[in-house]
Amino acid sequence: MYRVTIEIDFCYGHRLLDYQGKCAHPHGHNGRVQIDVSAEELDGRGMVVDFGDIKSTMKKWIDAHLDHLMILRKDDPLVASLEGMGEPFFPMEGNPTAEGLAKLIFDRATAFGFPVTELRFWETPTSCASYHP
Numbered sequence: 001m002y003r004v005t006i007e008i009d010f011c012y013g014h015r016l017l018d019y020q021g022k023c024a025h026p027h028g029h030n031g032r033v034q035i036d037v038s039a040e041e042l043d044g045r046g047m048v049v050d051f052g053d054i055k056s057t058m059k060k061w062i063d064a065h066l067d068h069l070m071i072l073r074k075d076d077p078l079v080a081s082l083e084g085m086g087e088p089f090f091p092m093e094g095n096p097t098a099e100g101l102a103k104l105i106f107d108r109a110t111a112f113g114f115p116v117t118e119l120r121f122w123e124t125p126t127s128c129a130s131y132h133p
Contacts, residue, residue: 003038003117004048006055010067014096017073026070026078032122033062033105037114054114061108071096098122098129106131 013028035058039048072078074091082089094100102121109116118132 001038001040002042002048003036004051006035006037006051006058008033008035008055008059008062010062012066012068013070014072015076015078016095016097017076019095029123031101033058034120034122035105035109035114035116036118036120038117039115049114054109057112057114058105058109061112062105065090066101071101098127099131102129102131 009030009032011028011030013026014023015026016023035054037049037054042048070078070082070087070089072082072089072091073095074093079089079091090096092100092104098121101123102119105121106116106119109119118130120128120130122128
């Protein structure tokens, strides 16, 4: 099995509802996404996937939907405030935890057709969540 890993960094804000602790308040992170793409065989170019293809596709999506935005649970009271101010945000079904963001980005990458086997989402330099099917 061959595997390549692509990393993408971005900044975002969030808060967690139904949570006791610091993360219950709006705050920001410098996140890092590590996308593992695997294949049993290499393509005609001798690659699992062109690094540039997956990085540009995923960076474009992350920049448009997550980078420098508040990521909030869709029923968060802040949603109405941000909408009222015309501020962009990204709504999620569940809390925007590292685990939830890992699955969200994994699902998007596979929807683009990349053979993703695991995705790691680093919320801080020392804290990471991963998702794989």
